[in-house]
Amino acid sequence: MSKVLFVVTGAEYWELADGTKHPTGVWAEEVVVPHETFTSAGHEVVVATPGGVVPQVDKRSLLPEYTGGQEGAARMVEAVAGVEELRKPIRLEDVDLDDYAAVYYPGGHGPMEDLAVDQNSGRLLVTAMRTDKPLGIVCHGPAAMLAAVTEGGVNVFAGRRVTGFTNVEEAQAGFGDKARWLLQDRLVELGAQFQEGTAWAPNVVVDGNLVTGQNPASSAQAAVELLRKLA
Known part of the structure; x- marks a missing residue:
């Protein structure tokens, strides 16, 4: 059995351009679906957060409008409760990637607040890319790429094919004109080759060891692609 590290935001809010603190956290589907994929295949999941804080699940990700109705919401709430690793995270600072x-x-908007500037996460990503460690990143999770800068000042994702939550999706979610910055813009600025798919539809980009997914609907396919790299 292999261990898969889930690096999860510890942020409970996302500060908008006007200083408003929007309640957020990690998006439920993006944890639940990959967790089921990996554990069903016999792998162990370990959750790490900055400081080892217990992560907040974005309450919007448990609502019927985001889960396909009342039954879907009930299933998602139950599924999140079943991910015991969320309640006992380890400190991101203590992670040994060799394990x-x-x-x-x-994703969830949380990574826009903390992982985007977290140097421990940045160093982990640099190491993962340099060693060709299978790496999956979904939705707003690619905000963590912004901190993945080498000693020479080069971002390890420059030139790599990636996707993530798009400007169109952010606008349709109601935050396009409220955010301090937009994820797609920043990924393009760092030199990544951003590949935008249809809003809210599954879109997964595979580039070597790197698997990225555009939105919550992409998390299942991204997990499957990452699982193939573990086979």
Whole structure:
């Protein structure tokens, strides 16, 4: 059995351009679906957060409008409760990447607040890319790429094919004109080759060891692609 590291945001809010603190956290589907994929295949999941804080699940990700109705919401609430690793995270600062066969970053707006500037996460990503460690990153999780800068000042994702939550999706979610910055813009600025798919539809980009997914609907396919790299 191999261990898969889930690097999860510890942020409970996302500060908007006007200083408003929007309640957020990690997006439920982006944890639940990959967790089921990996554990069903016999892998162990370990959750790490900055400081080892217990992560907040974005309450919007448990609402019927985001889960396909009342039954879907009930299933998602139950599924989140079943991910015991969320309640006992380890400190991201203490992670030894050699202990893990793969790394996965779920989204939610939380990574825009903390992982985007977290140097421990940045160093982990630099190491993962330099060693070709299977790495999956979904939705707003690619915000963590912004901190993945080498000693020479080069971002390890420059030139790599990636996707993530798009400007169009951010606008349709109601935050396009409220955010301090937009994820797609920043990924393009760092030199990544951003590949935008249809809003809210599954879109997964595979580039070597790196698997990125555009939105929550992409998390299942991204997990499957990452699982193939573990086979």
